[in-house]
Amino acid sequence: MRRHARAVRAQGLFDEVLEGSWKEEPSLRQLLRLARFRDVTVVPLFVSEGYFTGTVIPRELGFEWRGPVPPGGLTAVIDGHRVHYTRPYGVHPDMAEVIAARAAEVCGEWDPARTALVVLGHGTGRDRQSQQAIEQAAAALRGRGRFAEVQALYLDQAPRVDDWAALTRAPDVVIVPFFASEGWHTQDTIPHDLGLTGAVTEFPELPGGPRRVFYSRPVGTHPAVTRVIVRLVEDSLDAPLSPEEPAWRAAGAALLRASSGEAGLAVGELQVTPLPDGRCDLRSQVDAGRTDLTTVALSDLSAWTGRTADGTHRPIRTQRSLPRGWWAEVETSELRAALHAVYPAVLEEAYAWENGTLPVIPWTDTAERQSGLYAAVRRASPAQVAQARHKTCASCLRTPLWAGEPLSATFLTGDPQALPCPEACTLLVAAVREELGSHQETPAQGEVTHV
Known part of the structure; x- marks a missing residue:
């Protein structure tokens, strides 16, 4: 997924290329919050159509549609964005x-x-x-x-x-x-x-x-799949494009203000320090003052911080397992992208929370939205949800607003550990299902859950 996204990005055809997943961050539920522009086209990186492309992804994006996606795709206005959803690349004639x-x-x-x-x-x-x-x-x-x-x-x-x-x-x-x-x-x-x-x-x-x-x-x-992805996007753009989302630019400005002081900005386990030449130093907070760190380029930062020190995959980046031993130096204009590489979506969600515009989705609504084998979580008792939450969320830096926990500030206003969590993630949904003793939902046709 990331390789195709980089290849599309390198062509310079679009002002913004985002990546999202069903069981990793940024999640499908976070995608529109991350979008700089109000016109968004989503291409599912699946080799065929099926349950995920016709039900799960449209549902998580906010579409009312369920079932086989029409040849021309779907278009709907969701949370102020005009969203185009295409068929998977695997069905394209190319x-x-x-x-x-x-x-x-x-x-x-x-x-x-x-x-x-x-x-x-x-x-x-x-x-x-x-x-x-x-x-x-x-x-x-x-x-x-x-x-x-x-x-x-x-x-x-x-x-x-x-x-x-x-x-x-x-x-x-x-x-x-x-x-x-x-x-x-x-x-x-x-x-x-x-x-x-x-x-x-x-x-x-x-x-x-x-x-x-x-x-x-x-x-x-195969690299030629990148051309197929671009074709799907180009074929869906049949109307004038929408303007930039004002909140996107405002969130970026808030990040620059918060990180401009001499002490820099602490976000979770990450430390951002402004440098005299106008650039920014990023590293784990426990590596402050070290000079023997491995230099990581911005393009590699997501992959580098996506695993723990022992190589374990980190699908939820805000767990307390940020690897040590690295540092990145980025331009001020790249700071937002660097923060997103380490902690996807935390800036946009923190800014929205500070301004009272972050929708908080309670567990009952998240459970009710599930379908297929995951529909079983609707009957989970509060004790079962609490047990799953203890296993999944205890090591996470985010504050579960969806569970009713209070949050008075965010890292943008001085509390580095305050990262809002507006909705239960898919890993928690899976954990609740495990508490119920059910079988795991598996993709049909060797599908992978990326868009």
């Missing part, structure tokens, strides 16, 4: 060429008469819609005569990839995973279950004769 490009990386100049292509999807019995993108891409490539045969096969439904030798006839077979990213399936289970030993595997003793299998990287990590 993805057929991305599959062919992945095949070319491992197979080179193949003989169309002797080469079969397998487009490999995850598959699910829960949503027929999830396999349509794979079927459409396979059909498009099948009609171009570039392969002797093109098959759409799956991990968890028929026709299964385990049967590739019986379902294809060509001596050379190229398998391209139609997955959004590298992961457990593409790197471990698929090669192991199929007996693949690398990019090319020889099978000299199959019933139909010797065969070669070429195994590519997943389609979602």
